[in-house]
């Protein structure tokens with residue numbers, strides 16, 4: 001195994017050059033495996049670091065739906081707050097916007113409901 005970088009002789013199966021520390025190319029099949037293994041690792045990193053404010057956006061959407069159907073003032077306000085917080089954290093999904101819109105509609109409907117009841 002000869003280092004491509006400095007030409008030093010290294011033992012077969014060595015992963016890094018003993019003289020310069022460069023990664024050693026171990027032939028085409030292993031290079032293919034390394035490339036194949038890199039892809040799922042990137043996928044995992046995407047799963048570990050999801051969209052910013054995603055939880056808040058989901059909470060906003062759920063509360064928005066709850067306020068819409070159950071005519072809840074508090075749920076509507078919370079949906080607007082969570083949606084705004086998700087947007088502040090950089091969430092660009094439609095969920096935060098939908099949560100805010102549903103929260104406003106639910107809030108307005110619940111105010112009308114209270115006026116009618118009173």
Ligand SMILES: [Zn+2]
Nearest residue numbers: 003006017020
């Ligand atoms: Zn080397």
